[in-house]
Amino acid sequence: MVDLPVLDGGRSRSVTDQVFDLLYDRVVTLALPPGAKLSEAEVAAQMGVSRQPVRDAFYRLSQLGFIEIRPQRATIVTPISEDAVLQAYFIRAALEESCMRVAVQRLTQDHLVALARLIDLQAQEIRAGNRAAFHALDDRFHHDICAFAGLEFVWTLIRDNKGHMDRARYLSLSYGSETAFAEHGQILEALRHRDADAAVAAVRQHLSRIEGILARLRLDQPQVFG
Known part of the structure; x- marks a missing residue:
């Protein structure tokens, strides 16, 4: 307990x-x-x-x-359900990809600066090996893009559906946080250039990592699955 x-x-x-x-x-x-x-x-x-x-x-x-x-x-x-993780991924990807197309039009320079600061904080937590803090900042990065775009309700929908995905993601942070961090930089760069297609592609690549995470967890920690 x-x-x-x-x-x-x-x-x-x-x-x-x-x-x-x-x-x-x-x-x-x-x-x-x-x-x-x-x-x-x-x-x-x-x-x-x-x-x-x-x-x-x-x-x-x-x-x-x-x-x-x-x-x-x-x-x-319950054990982690691969089906539940992939369902959560499908919902989240659809919502965030749509959000990116709005964000490239609405984010201001101040918003972009705030997102860059979040990425700097993420780098600090990676260096400190603080997995929980990085996870929180990861969520905040995605949340703030939605909020800055005027789409806070989108993050509410994502948050309510992503829990199963989060369990698998949390297990991967010991080896996946640096990749996630680098991909946040790619998302921000696409937003800076107002490139909707690049932003969508970056967030799609970022979120699709869950499939590789599941495959690795199946090998490394099969006991967590049902």
């Missing part, structure tokens, strides 16, 4: 949402790896909440395919 924080009762979000968000993060970052057991009672006790919001959060996670609730047996974190 992974350590979970006691919830801050002063937050405006519902208790169920807070429990869900924390468990979702633990599953995606593999702090709760495939096969990990979850106890409704233990989660409630650690987080200082009643069992009902934990039960509701468990249900939401099960509907997304991240945990399996087994009556009279332990609830477990």
Whole structure:
């Protein structure tokens, strides 16, 4: 059982949402790896909440395919599903490629400078070997392109569908972060030149790396798959 924080009762979000968000993060970052057991009672006790919001959060996670609730047996974190990863990739690629065509028209010089700063921060985290921080900055880079283009809702759709893809990506950051970093530079360069076709091609290449990641994980860590 992974350590979970006691919830801050002063937050405006519902208790169920807070429990869900924390468990979702633990599953995606593999702090709760495939096969990990979850106890409704233990989660409630650690987080200082009643069992009902934990039960509701468990249900939401099960509907997304991240945990399996087994009556009279332990609830477990599901293995990574290759089909679920590829479905998430299909959705994300379609949305981000469309976003790029809008972004090349709408991003200002200030936006481009802000994205360049993010890439500089990514370089620092790679040098420091901070996988979690790089992952967060990776997400922020993609989010900010959508937001700067006036398409924040697109990132909301991507975020809600990319969790299975993220689990595989997170496992690859020990060897794939430098490639991801370089490809962020290519995306930014295409945006700077207002080249929609190049931006689309760059983000397509970047996201399609997931297929190679899956193949490598199948060899290196077959135990994480169902």
